[in-house]
Amino acid sequence: MKAVNDTLTAMCVESSGYAWVEARGAWGISFNLHTTWLVLIESGSCVQHGSSERLGPGDCFLVQPGARFEVADRPGRPLVNFEDLVVAEKPPAGEPVTRIAAARFSYRAEAAEPLLAALPPVARLRLDEAGGQALRSTFALLDLERDPSAIGAGQVTSHLADLLFVYALRAYALSESGRAHGWFAALADPGLAPALHALHADLAHPWTVEALARRAGMSRAAFASAFKRKTGRSPIDYVTYWRMYRAKALLRDTSLSLTKIAADVGYDTDATFSRAFRRHEGVAPGAWRRRSQPRTSHRPSDHRTISPSAIGRSSPDGEAGLIQQRMW
Structure with a gap:
């Protein structure tokens, strides 16, 4: 998994x-x-x-x-x-x-x-x-x-x-x-699992519902229905969610350029990536990156030893x- x-x-x-x-x-x-x-x-x-x-x-x-x-x-x-x-x-x-x-x-x-x-x-x-x-x-x-x-x-x-x-x-x-039901159920489902594992192994691939259905060995309609029933999302919404999740990790934890991040998560240009990111997150990738950086001031830890x-x-x-x- x-x-x-x-x-x-x-x-x-x-x-x-x-x-x-x-x-x-x-x-x-x-x-x-x-x-x-x-x-x-x-x-x-x-x-x-x-x-x-x-x-x-x-x-x-x-x-x-x-x-x-x-x-x-x-x-x-x-x-x-x-x-x-x-x-x-x-x-x-x-x-x-x-x-x-x-x-x-x-x-x-x-x-x-x-x-x-x-x-x-x-x-x-x-x-x-x-x-x-x-x-x-x-x-x-x-x-x-x-x-x-x-x-x-x-x-x-x-x-x-x-x-x-x-x-x-x-x-x-x-x-x-x-x-x-839920994400764990989908990952363990013998029909959906092959498609999900392929998707998570290569988020940059130009995934379509048809391509994922082929991985699952199911018809497009049957796959889309089973996928939504297990995960609560349509296949394409799921792909977008995970591309944005991965993009946020790269923005937060690396200094990679927007062009490189866009390619890593399946977008041809940083412009198309930026539009998709803004639609999903409500803010541009660059602004999100700046907001996610650690503060320079050091605050005392709130950890208590009791x-x-x-x-x-x-x-x-x-x-x-x-x-x-x-x-x-």
Whole structure:
């Protein structure tokens, strides 16, 4: 799946982190709306916001930025943000424990657009289904890195968290939902896949619907219908989208001339490329390139290293709270 691999490279996961929490008694957790999360219920049980279904060990969720994701011991609990959790001074002993592990990721949002568009806002994964074993194993390895003073602990945790993101994508692509519709489904479809692989291998080729249909071994009408049904785009809209995606990567990450970029993405002249780019992006390629360049001023990083210890207080309703270990 060259297209997926190229997108993962372009999106450039810039930072990631991992933490886990053990919750007893009355508790509720919300997750930052501006972050991509991978959340695993490792043990115990809980409910997700808006549902009475009990979640249990092996339930895993890939949560996109902007999606609301909250879990609690029962519906209606007051919520504490996962990143702002504090521990209860005296959590009740002997009560059932729910253990939740979570990884967070930040990346080039624009470069990640094709992958994010292929996912639902909250993708539910199961570790006991296809693709789940790699996720389970990586979570287990992260669990071994509890001691932040161990040699290379930060580097190991960061790299393993990066792997979690890729394994989560794999698990979704192999899931029933991932195989039913969307970009992953199209890439795995035995009829559409040959055409898609040929297209992504050579975006500069003068692709037509007929040429792509021949690659798929289908009639033009059957191919166009199947393609739209799986991807939500017409074949030509899809070609244009990916040419513009590739062009933006070249504008952002290289100093190639507009003429060279135009040729690389299938346009005969920089003038025809510029017109197509402006129609698609609403701005000329040169202006887009200038806008996408890194700022020269250096701002302090917003990355926070959070100590495993925290100030204790009880939960908002006076009942039991949370015990947390952080490893961001």
